[in-house]
Amino acid sequence: MPELPEVEVSRLGVSQHLNGEVITDIVIRTPKLRWDIPKADLAKLVGQKITAISRRAKYLIIETVIGHIIIHLGMSGSLRVIDSTTELKKHDHVDVAVGNKVLRLNDPRRFGAVLYANESGEHKVFEKLGPEPLTDAFSAQHLIAKCSKRKAAIKLVIMDNPVVVGVGNIYANEALFLTGIHPLTPANQVSTAKLIALTQTIKDVLAAAIKQGGTTLKDFSQTDGKPGYFAQSLFVYGREGEACLRCKTILKAVKIGQRASTYCKKCQPIDM
Numbered sequence: 554m555p556e557l558p559e560v561e562v563s564r565l566g567v568s569q570h571l572n573g574e575v576i577t578d579i580v581i582r583t584p585k586l587r588w589d590i591p592k593a594d595l596a597k598l599v600g601q602k603i604t605a606i607s608r609r610a611k612y613l614i615i616e617t618v619i620g621h622i623i624i625h626l627g628m629s630g631s632l633r634v635i636d637s638t639t640e641l642k643k644h645d646h647v648d649v650a651v652g653n654k655v656l657r658l659n660d661p662r663r664f665g666a667v668l669y670a671n672e673s674g675e676h677k678v679f680e681k682l683g684p685e686p687l688t689d690a691f692s693a694q695h696l697i698a699k700c701s702k703r704k705a706a707i708k709l710v711i712m713d714n715p716v717v718v719g720v721g722n723i724y725a726n727e728a729l730f731l732t733g734i735h736p737l738t739p740a741n742q743v744s745t746a747k748l749i750a751l752t753q754t755i756k757d758v759l760a761a762a763i764k765q766g767g768t769t770l771k772d773f774s775q776t777d778g779k780p781g782y783f784a785q786s787l788f789v790y791g792r793e794g795e796a797c798l799r800c801k802t803i804l805k806a807v808k809i810g811q812r813a814s815t816y817c818k819k820c821q822p823i824d825m
């Protein structure tokens with residue numbers, strides 16, 4: 554599943570090619586992905602100039618002065634900017650054409666979404682979203698306040714969109730390891746000092762992943778468009794049964810909210 558850094562890097566790549574261009578066509582080959590695609594509303598955007606490509610949580614937003622296209626990559630979606638004559642592949646569902654180039658959405662599992670918002674940019678998918686992790690709105694004070702009322706595992710709380718958006722499984726695992734917090738620790742029992750450190754670490758791991766992904770941007774239009782996961786050194790994610798890179802203890806995994814959580818029992822003791 555693309556996580557926030559992959560979506561942000563896709564945004565940067567798409568921006569390079571589409572920002573300032575005029576939408577010449579929107580082709581919808583599949584009526585429904587996760588939700589129905591609002592074909593009539595989207596058709597209104599043909600002839601409009603793209604004024605910005607923005608992002609909210611894991612939604613990419615192609616903005617014009619009269620309305621916006623909202624795209625979510627779901628579990629398996631990917632975007633390519635290619636020549637409009639490029640032959641279609643299986644699961645190529647939607648094209649946004651700008652002259653002889655197209656932004657093409659491929660999504661084999663169809664959990665992605667293509668939606669429309671009017672010029673206000675408001676949409677119900679944005680209603681319950683918490684602050685963006687890389688902005689000042691996501692502060693230690695905010696996380697401390699949210700955790701003080703929650704007995705749920707800290708890992709679930711930092712992955713909860715109303716608390717903060719865009720902290721997916723990979724980066725939650727990594728941030729908890731780097732701050733020495735056991736993923737099952739009840740949120741209201743994590744010390745204030747550790748929550749301060751966790752807030753900064755979440756920002757750092759996401760920013761580092763975006764920076765790393767950004768280096769591959771030059772070839773955005775040439776690649777297969779799969780955001781994938783940037784080749785980066787992960788400390789714990791996906792490393793169950795391997796040795797901790799800090800203390801050599803064998804890493805363990807536990808399922809929390811259906812997602813695998815890998816941790817080092819020595820580096821991440823439960824604070825209780």
Ligand SMILES: [Zn+2]
Binds near residue numbers: 802820821
């Ligand atoms: Zn360790």
